[in-house]
Amino acid sequence: MKALVFIEQRNNVIKKSSYETVRAARDVADALDAECIALLVGSGVESIGGTLGRYGASRVLIVDDPALAAHSGTAYAKAIASVAAAEGAELVFLPASQMGKDLAPRVAVKLKAGLASDCIALRVEHGTVIGTRPVYAGKALLDVRVNSAVKVFTLRPNVFPATIAEANVGVQNATVTFSPEDFGAVVTKVEVVVGRPDVTEADIVVSGGRGMKAAEHFSLIESLAEVLGAGVGASRAVVDAGWRPHDEQVGQTGKTVSPSLYVACGISGAVQHLAGMSSSKYIVAINKDKDAPIFQMADYGIVGDVFEIVPELTAQLKQMLGK
Amino acid sequence: MKIAVCVNHVPDTETKVKIAADGQSIDRTGVNFMMAPYDEIAVEEALRMRDKFKGDVTVISLGNEKHKETLRKALAMGADKAILVRDDSERDSYGVAVGLAAALKPLAPEVILFGKQSIDYDDAQVGTLVAEMLGMPSVSVAVNIEIQDGKAVCVREIEGGHEIVEIKLPAVFMAQKGLNDPRYPSLKGIMAAKNKPIEEQVAAPADRLVETLAMSKPPAKAAGRIVGTDKTAVPELIRLLHEEAKVI
Ligand SMILES: Cc1cc2nc3c(=O)[nH]c(=O)nc-3n(C[C@H](O)[C@H](O)[C@H](O)COP(=O)(O)OP(=O)(O)OC[C@H]3O[C@@H](n4cnc5c(N)ncnc54)[C@H](O)[C@@H]3O)c2cc1C
Ligand SMILES: Nc1ncnc2c1ncn2[C@@H]1O[C@H](COP(=O)(O)O)[C@@H](O)[C@H]1O
Numbered sequence: 001m002k003a004l005v006f007i008e009q010r011n012n013v014i015k016k017s018s019y020e021t022v023r024a025a026r027d028v029a030d031a032l033d034a035e036c037i038a039l040l041v042g043s044g045v046e047s048i049g050g051t052l053g054r055y056g057a058s059r060v061l062i063v064d065d066p067a068l069a070a071h072s073g074t075a076y077a078k079a080i081a082s083v084a085a086a087e088g089a090e091l092v093f094l095p096a097s098q099m100g101k102d103l104a105p106r107v108a109v110k111l112k113a114g115l116a117s118d119c120i121a122l123r124v125e126h127g128t129v130i131g132t133r134p135v136y137a138g139k140a141l142l143d144v145r146v147n148s149a150v151k152v153f154t155l156r157p158n159v160f161p162a163t164i165a166e167a168n169v170g171v172q173n174a175t176v177t178f179s180p181e182d183f184g185a186v187v188t189k190v191e192v193v194v195g196r197p198d199v200t201e202a203d204i205v206v207s208g209g210r211g212m213k214a215a216e217h218f219s220l221i222e223s224l225a226e227v228l229g230a231g232v233g234a235s236r237a238v239v240d241a242g243w244r245p246h247d248e249q250v251g252q253t254g255k256t257v258s259p260s261l262y263v264a265c266g267i268s269g270a271v272q273h274l275a276g277m278s279s280s281k282y283i284v285a286i287n288k289d290k291d292a293p294i295f296q297m298a299d300y301g302i303v304g305d306v307f308e309i310v311p312e313l314t315a316q317l318k319q320m321l322g323k
Numbered sequence: 324m325k326i327a328v329c330v331n332h333v334p335d336t337e338t339k340v341k342i343a344a345d346g347q348s349i350d351r352t353g354v355n356f357m358m359a360p361y362d363e364i365a366v367e368e369a370l371r372m373r374d375k376f377k378g379d380v381t382v383i384s385l386g387n388e389k390h391k392e393t394l395r396k397a398l399a400m401g402a403d404k405a406i407l408v409r410d411d412s413e414r415d416s417y418g419v420a421v422g423l424a425a426a427l428k429p430l431a432p433e434v435i436l437f438g439k440q441s442i443d444y445d446d447a448q449v450g451t452l453v454a455e456m457l458g459m460p461s462v463s464v465a466v467n468i469e470i471q472d473g474k475a476v477c478v479r480e481i482e483g484g485h486e487i488v489e490i491k492l493p494a495v496f497m498a499q500k501g502l503n504d505p506r507y508p509s510l511k512g513i514m515a516a517k518n519k520p521i522e523e524q525v526a527a528p529a530d531r532l533v534e535t536l537a538m539s540k541p542p543a544k545a546a547g548r549i550v551g552t553d554k555t556a557v558p559e560l561i562r563l564l565h566e567e568a569k570v571i
Contacts, residue, residue: 071486073451074460098481102463105420105451114417114532117446130536135444139340140349142444143536184460185490188476192484201482204570228571246466246501247480252336252442253360253500261570272336278541282568284560290549298547300563302556312554316561317571 001034004089005057006080006107008099009040010190012048016201017095017157019055024122024160025093026056031124037061037087039174041079043069046171053169055162061087061174068178071099071187075178077106082176084111084150091129096154097200104154113150120159120258120279129153137252137275157200158258159279199250202231204261205280207250209235209273211266211287211306215243220306221265224314227321233257233277235267251276266306269294286310324378327432328369328402329423329450330362332386332393333443340540347535348413358393361438363400363505364498368468369436370401371503376470379403381430385422387411391521398516399508405519410526416444418529420452425527428457437497439464447497454495461495462488466502 005025007018022038029036038057040049042064049060063079080103084092092107094100096118108115119131120141128145131153135142146152199205206228208221218232225232234244236251250257252275262280266287267273274297277283285298286309295301302309334354341350358366369380382397384390385408394405408426427435435457437450447463454461462468466485467478470492479486480499508516550556550563564571 073463077455098464098479101447102451102461105448106455108417108448109420109452109455114415115446115448115452116533117416117448133445134541135538136334136338136340136349137336137442137445138541139338140342141539141541143539145534145536146532147534148532185462185488185494187479187486188489189487190481190484191487192481196483198483246499249500261564261568271339275336282564282570283547284564285547295547295549297544299544299568300560301547301549302560303549303552304554304556308554309557312557313560316557320561320565321571 001032002087002089003029003034003036003091003093004084004087005036005038006092006094006100006103007038007040007052008095008097009042009045009048012042012045014048014051015095015097016162017097019162020157020160021093021095021155022052022055022057023162024155025091028091028122028124028129032127034091035059037089039063039080039083041068041076049171050168053166054164056166057169060169060171062171063174063176065178067183072183072185073102073106074184075182077103077110078178078182079176080107081110083174086174090150092150092152094154096156100154104152108152111150111152112148113152114146114148115152115154116144116146117154118156119153120156122153134279138256138278139275156258196225197231199231199233199248199257200255203259204228204230205233205250205257205259206230206263206265207233207235207267208238208265209267210237212238218243220310220314224263224310227314227317235273264294264298265310267294268292269297324372324376324434325430325432326369326372326378326380326434326436327427327430328365328380328382328397328436330366330382330384330393330397331359331438331441332356332384332390333359333441336360336442342538342540347538349538356389356392358396359438359441361440361498361500364500364502365436365438366397366400366402367503367505368498372434372470381406383408383423383426385410385419385526394521395516396508398519399512400506401512405521407521407523408526409523414529415531415533416446416448417452417532420449420456421529422526423449424453424456426524427453433493434470435495437495439497439499450495450497459493459495460490461497462490463497464499465496466499468496468502
């Protein structure tokens with residue numbers, strides 16, 4: 001049996017969520033006596049593939065084509081499905097990143113496979129993989145089994161560990177030929193905000209809510225985030241008020257985050273907000289209302305004024321972390 | 324321009340989830356259902372496209388009789404036609420996509436809109452599945468769509484930034500928050516919607532590829548600790564984060 005893992009690279013840098021996915025796929029492959037093959041798609045990606053062995057890939061394949069320098073969902077999906085078919089892979093894993101979520105359904109249709117999306121745990125029982133995935137915004141968990149011959153899984157970023165164990169391995173070419181029709185959608189430009197990590201990838205997230213009172217007070221949130229190397233999040237109330245951009249919204253109609261530490265400042269903890277951050281490993285709440293629902297979710301809370309606590313926390317952390 | 328929008332009818336975001344006796348689904352008693360929030364954004368975008376390019380908007384939902392409520396809301400917002408693709412069973416996303424693709428094909432829309440994800444099973448896959456089944460390109464998590472000369476230029480949200488995607492029509496788009504602010508149905512719209520017919524079709528059959536084994540509640544969190552009530556609590560908070568949680 002073979003498992004194929006799609007590796008996301010941007011500007012020829014492999015994303016952490018892809019290392020997590022290889023490691024998780026390797027664990028599943030070991031339980032099934034299967035081979036774990038990593039697949040890199042892009043242009044000039046040969047030199048970056050070797051390290052995948054250290055995360056558990058027993059073999060690394062690349063589909064390397066100048067036409068693939070810019071991301072194209074249609075063409076990348078063809079590359080993955082073609083290689084999976086050529087290798088006879090029964091299991092296909094992708095990170096549930098924005099790129100992985102865009103590709104997985106296309107790969108699934110091409111391979112007539114069922115897709116278990118956004119899994120947060122995988123286990124092998126009686127020779128089949130069972131995925132656990134949050135539904136209803138994390139208010140319930142579903143154990144699912146894919147019954148088609150080929151099975152596709154996407155894995156939520158920041159949940160599976162990316163541990164290093166094995167050695168580097170060599171990289172081999174896989175051939176896939178493309179025609180112009182394969183490029184129905186093509187990325188022409190990528191604009192990345194440099195400096196601060198995105199909330200879905202950050203190890204620590206500092207979020208602000210209506211308790212921050214005004215857009216300009218988010219400088220307090222940003223300073224705390226800066227000291228911690230954290231991403232900045234927001235509640236919908238402040239996004240709707242125009243204080244923060246949409247892509248910072250955490251919650252049921254925003255982003256789902258699973259950092260090691262989530263710091264909620266002036267956020268009440270409405271169910272729709274909790275839905276997006278309840279899988280954080282540790283939660284800190286700072287709110288002046290002791291009855292705010294966020295305290296039921298928090299590991300540590302301070303019942304107090306954000307304008308007093310947040311700057312003090314920033315100052316003390318700065319000293320401690322030597323920044 | 325022929326525009327189609329697929330809309331799902333899902334439990335309200337306020338729903339307190341209780342597991343049903345079958346151990347595989349939620350207890351639906353007392354649960355309010357509504358149009359999925361991202362689907363409202365998709366409907367709004369469709370209406371704006373129609374106003375700009377002329378043509379009509381057909382809304383489609385696959386599910387039981389109750390889905391008519393959500394179709395009715397889309398009609399009240401201003402959609403021209405509605406189709407209920409009738410199916411009373413619980414389909415997986417693949418099955419939903421098979422049914423929707425079969426209903427969409429004869430309409431030959433130039434633009435098909437979906438929400439980014441339903442808020443029930445949070446799959447975020449039906450739109451792209453349908454696109455692949457119909458052989459169309461697609462843009463997921465679209466926060467801007469500009470249509471011009473048989474193609475569209477879209478802004479798509481990615482981790483920490485945006486991608487500009489060029490895409491040929493006919494194409495599928497999945498609406499993300501930020502694309503627009505959906506309108507509320509006007510009283511006139513609600514009245515008019517009452518007289519618009521909802522066409523019913525039987526859903527094309529589909530195999531179930533993903534099987535639910537069990538639904539459970541996530542492990543309950545132990546009660547948290549209130550560290551203090553003013554800034555004198557800060558050193559203790561930092562100590563706990565450093566020594567107990569080991570996250571800083
Ligand atoms: C369909 C739907 C989808 C939704 N999706 C989302 C979503 O994705 N994400 C989301 O966040 N919300 C979402 N919501 C909105 C959600 O219901 C809440 O309205 C929202 O989360 C409230 O934001 P908030 O906590 O910032 O504001 P509030 O609820 O107003 O809370 C502000 C908090 O700040 C505290 N506070 C005030 N001043 C201070 C101070 N000086 N110091 C310390 N604390 C202070 C108050 O005690 C209060 O608890 C959704 C709602 C609906 C209906
Ligand atoms: N039963 C359904 N009927 C019509 N559209 C649906 C249905 N289920 C999902 N969709 C559409 O597909 C999108 C993504 O859904 P999902 O893949 O379930 O997260 C939704 O936002 C809807 O636009």
